[in-house]
Amino acid sequence: MDEPPFSETTTADDVARLAGVSKSAVSRAFTPGASISPKMRAKVEAAANELGYRPNPIARSLTTRRSAIIGVAMANMDQLYAPLLQRLSERLTEEGLRLLLFKANPQRIADAELQTILSYNVDALILASVRLSDAFAQQCERGGVPLVLINPVENANHISTVTGDDHGGARRIGTLIAKAGHVRPAFMAGYDDAPTSQLREAGYRHALSEAGLSCDIREVGHFTFEQGLEAARRLLSRPDRPDAIFCANDSMACATVDVARREFGLDVGREISIVGFDNETMSSWPGFDVTTYTLPITPMVNRTLDLLQQLWRDRSDQSKVTVPGELIVRSSTRPLP
Amino acid sequence: MDEPPFSETTTADDVARLAGVSKSAVSRAFTPGASISPKMRAKVEAAANELGYRPNPIARSLTTRRSAIIGVAMANMDQLYAPLLQRLSERLTEEGLRLLLFKANPQRIADAELQTILSYNVDALILASVRLSDAFAQQCERGGVPLVLINPVENANHISTVTGDDHGGARRIGTLIAKAGHVRPAFMAGYDDAPTSQLREAGYRHALSEAGLSCDIREVGHFTFEQGLEAARRLLSRPDRPDAIFCANDSMACATVDVARREFGLDVGREISIVGFDNETMSSWPGFDVTTYTLPITPMVNRTLDLLQQLWRDRSDQSKVTVPGELIVRSSTRPLP
């Protein structure tokens, strides 16, 4: 009908007074599983509705030391991580949790800022490709704050992590390339020291060597389209031009398709095969249509929340989860014989 | 040396005891502009450092009713909004503010969730293309919570907004197309009811009619690459095929370039000009290289923070800010004679 009767702030005391009960009764009415009679609860709820009362989560968190807030830090919110953040945000909302976001510096250790986030009594910390110190991780554990890393950038012991299947996916890709009859496979790395890139390279080489092939041609493209263009030019202008290139992500693969087709006049998918990783948006666009292995965002987010629940039950119950993706074969790779 | 001596929680009382002063003194030492002697401040700081003390922002916000938290809601975190979110996050961090993120449903009015965010005593609310009710906006105003909309999806009276220069940018584009000598300009809309799309169409038509041209060909592409492909096909298979297409964003423009070149064998930038809007990442990729008008993310974010400061001073001091972008001419448009 008319506008809601929210006063500036209506407190549990107001509700208690109106309902003619104690403040604790009000508290219990809003605490799931508290011992309160249905009659009492109804009475309180009636009064609360009339006043538009909702418990103040800030005040609540001061006593419970839980806030329903999850701290999330990401080094990068572009491309790959935007959908992840979006999914994470949706899922957390579904669970009645809030998301306190922090943009970390990809290079630096983020301890100081994480410290600040911690002071908000967050119920957990989720970090996506963010650097942190061992000391900080220990502090979280001592403080009882569950910590989950998504796509960790360094090897993190004694911390729960969720990762895509870098090694497994790359093996599938290596096998595909071998089966397609290629003989001079190349690899385009992201960064040399990025575990993601390393694992993808290792899986690839593993599969190739199983097929009696070796990968002797290699460039670094820093995971970006622009640098991928450069790296592709270097690869394709070699005298021993590779006939297959596996790029550590889709941005670089799309760049490589572009260079191969437009600058070198190559028939991508016949003369040369080009493969990416992650199944980023543009990999499916007709101009690229690049074969890839999915980074399974939604399952990864779900598993992350599972890990949190698990850690809330038993904070020492850590585990490393690898989430399998899916090989998506498109026209950038030569059809199997 | 060895690990930091953080106890579970060290409180102002601990510091006061160690420094041999009162709890209030500790509070003042951490309150900018409080009346405290340099000597006292030094003493407190020494003790605080020793204990690794930092004021608990949750407790603080309970009394001050300010939290240093900014609520941010976005309907979409892809493409365009990922960089915006990233920039926003960086700037807020620089200002010592935290970002509480919420993913809104683009269709539904987000009042209920926004209500939840409000209960965290947020110091302001920033909404990017999110629907909200008038009642909620009024509630924010009464509650003294500044509200700023970025790219509002409906006409919002009495609310501060920050927008890119849709109309102005589109005029520049219309003028460019006219000057290039095109005679059958078309428009590809996003959604018919999106103000962004409407303004871009209006500015375009305005400039065309100034040049004695009219735009009689029009399709809708829903702002996406995929739907843009379809819309482009419809446009280009008409008997009166347009010789210039302005698409309401870059995703659709890239799709149109792709279709024109690959499916219709057109020489993009000679036979036909194609223009986008927003300067999304892929618009600069060599395969597209599409002329566009920037959505000036960084200035928009800066202006948003300015508006917040302004509203913190005087909550009734609302304003509508339009941030000009820049025309970026690339090879997808015919060179001027």
Next chain:
DNA sequence: ATGAAAGCGCTAACAT
């Protein structure tokens, strides 16, 4: 300039 005391809004023993 400093300290003592009251209270922000809530939950958590402890009673009954």
Next chain:
DNA sequence: ATGTTAGCGCTTTCAT
């Protein structure tokens, strides 16, 4: 099952 009493950690009058 309900009410009473203490705090959670901090800021803020109000004294001095």
